[in-house]
Amino acid sequence: MYDGAVQDLIDELGRLPGIGPKSAQRIAFHILSSEEADVQALIDAMSAVKAKVRFCEICGNVTEQEICRICSDTRRVDSVICVVEEAKDIVAVERTREYRGKYHVLGGSINPIEGVGPEDLRIRQLFTRLADGKVQEIIIATDPNIEGEATASYLIRSLAPMGVNVSRLASGLPVGGDLEYADEITLSRAFEGRTMVHRSSGGTAE
């Protein structure tokens, strides 16, 4: 429809999540008429993210160091791990200002249709973190949708023999949605009302 470079940019922008053809066109023309320096700032920000940002070796959160700021925060409780699907879910939970434990990012959820199985998630790394016996509770905070439920069920089954308490966020989260879009109050309530789904026989929590 457009001459080469403009159409190329519209096509590339259209590959981004949530950007339809009309948005891609609007953004392309915005870039076209923007100051050179503003476009360069966007390009630099993209390059910097790819160059600098990596994933925390412990929890899988995004970080510019080896270990993220939450894992390296000594004021936070080591005995509780909140398991989330994505790093952006950590930001949502942090906004509640009520959770003082650590996190574990799975990097997705079990999704047979898209060919994502448990072995594609950071579940092995979670089990490694339980090895020293310090962790007393795992809070499962996967998205309240089908894939999140399947992932939670799998984790509950797998964690049962591990001698650790396992809880889930209270229902109250809107079903079918994404955890990252929940407001602070809903998420806070879900934390408060979390239900114990497996109590370790040797558990010391509570």
Place this chain on the structure above:
Amino acid sequence: MYDGAVQDLIDELGRLPGIGPKSAQRIAFHILSSEEADVQALIDAMSAVKAKVRFCEICGNVTEQEICRICSDTRRVDSVICVVEEAKDIVAVERTREYRGKYHVLGGSINPIEGVGPEDLRIRQLFTRLADGKVQEIIIATDPNIEGEATASYLIRSLAPMGVNVSRLASGLPVGGDLEYADEITLSRAFEGRTMVHRSSGGTAE
């Protein structure tokens, strides 16, 4: 909220039109977990647009040459010029496959609140194109909103003494909208039903 580079990218993406904070976050995480080559393709597309694309010296359309492909298309009628606000409006009109004349891109619309006056638009360049007397009709196809109406009124007044027929697209376009979002049928009807608002005493069209 996030560590340096990720937040920087979210901020930069949030400056793009139609991208709110949630979309910016979603896109930033998408970029973070994308293949290096895919991100580079997007960066290259942005750079290419800024490096290669310029505006047609005749009509103001986007092009990678001095003269755009419509202005240099000898099969198109020279005697009619369709005046639009933005280059993307040309694509909308071209989709109707009914218009075979040339275009003129104003580069915006008169908007006193944002300090855009007639002198900020490519109106002088439009008058230059009338100098050789070949143009017989100007079709005003500004957006059917307040700024577009103001721009159309100004053009009609200014063009009155120029010895050229001036028409406007038929109303039928949804008022308050953007021309670029009109569907092909609505736009085709608007072309067919355009109303003559000034007939040149020496006009030879029709």
